[in-house]
Amino acid sequence: MSVVRTPVSRLGEFVNGRAFKPDDFTEEGLPVVRIRELLNPSVEPDRFSGSVAPQNLVKDGDLLFAWSATLAVRFWTRGNAILNQHLFNVYPHANVSKAFLRWALEHAIEELAGHMHGSAMTHITREMLKDVSVDLASIQEQQQIAEYLDRETGQIDELITKQEQLVATLTERRQAVITQAVTRGLDPTVGYKDSGIVSVREIPSHWISTLIKHLTVPGHSSVKAGPFGSHLTAADMAESAVKVYNQRSVLSGDPSVGLERVSNSKYAELNTFATGPGDFLITTRGTIGRALQLPANAEEGIIHPCLIRVRLNEKRVVPNLLLRLFNETDLLRNQFVLASNATTIEVIYSSALRECRIALPPDLAEQVAIDDFLKIATKRIDALVTKAKLAVSLLRERRQALISAAVTGKIDVRGL
Secondary structure (H helix, E strand, O other), X not given: OOOEEEEHHHOEEEEEOEOOOHHHOEOOOEEEEOHHHHHOXXXXXXXXXXXXXXXXXXXXXXXXXXXXXXXXXXXXXXXXXXXXXXXXXXXXXXXXXXXXXHHHHHHHHHHHXXXXXXXXXOEOOXXXXXXXXXXXXXXXXXXXXXXXXXXXXXXXXXXXXXXXXHHHXXXXXXXXXXXXXXXXXXXXXXXXXXXXXXXXXXXXXXXXXXXXXXXXXXOOOOEEEOOOHHHOOOOOOEOOOEEEEOHHHHHOOOOOXXXXXXXXXXXXXXXXXXXXXXXXXXXXXXXXXXXXXXXOOOOOEEEOOOEEEEOEOOOOOOHHHHHHHHHOOOHHHHHHHHHXXXXXXXXXXXXXXXXXXXXXXXXXXXXXXXXXXXXXXXXXXXXXXXXXXXXXXXXXXHHHHHHHHHHOOOOOOOOO
């Protein structure tokens, strides 16, 4: 097989799309193909009815290459359209099969992904396409390679889809198991009563429906919102003494996350917002209602204005079970969203948090039993999810290795 080592940049012409402004779009006209339309056929595209240069028009069968933010290669199959900037329409040279070029670009993506430039929006340059090469054989042999890869990657893609569907099914099952346990308990023979809670119809008849404020330690500061922004500025948090716990600490599940600190004097000034081991920290802006309990080895600190500190009465509620209600169900979040009444960014206030209602068995032993059951059940499901995700990762690696080997001549596909 006679081949010529050829840079990807020399396999065809890479024609960039047209730049649009937001007010260019109209209700009628040709659809505009951006990266989102390329990757998701169900997206409703913007349209443009003005004049368009011929090189920016797209038709079925065109090979489109997304080179900014997300790298992807697709054949366009959804009718006449207009190509937006950040996408190349790639026209193969006379000695290059378009089907082979598609796979050569797939190979290039893997090589180029680690060399993308830019801070706000990462992208590759045409110059970088010179740094990735493939073995260019005759048109007939290129077609054989393309047909081989179509067949083999198709089989791999089917396996990936099945594993991803399994992950989705297991994730749904996990959610159902948790919701069932925290709303119906473990004994299916008990009677039930109305819960009086949004999105929870019935609960076991011996359970209680109570407000969060009744699960905290006595005192008005048991549910405490962070300081007003003017009391804790960015300049205040440029010190190095006492940690400031923020939303990133909670959302990551890692109390060590976050670099902001205040001086000892500022900590003394804001000591009513102090926090430490055992405290629950609740997010209050944007992603609302996520919770973290500070572990026994957590350092003392203060809470950021975007957090609420809750101090539980552990004689009434098992903390880990409450964490599940916050982080692994929508039962509390649904109430937070209703209480937020926000039009742009969701917000939850300490007064609203106090009045949110949850259902629990009054007996701590039953709460512990539910939590123990969920630890075992979710661990089993999580292991299956991990196994399925690993299978997907290995299949994708196999897919990419197959593509790279075929287009660089490391395997001979003739007769395969």
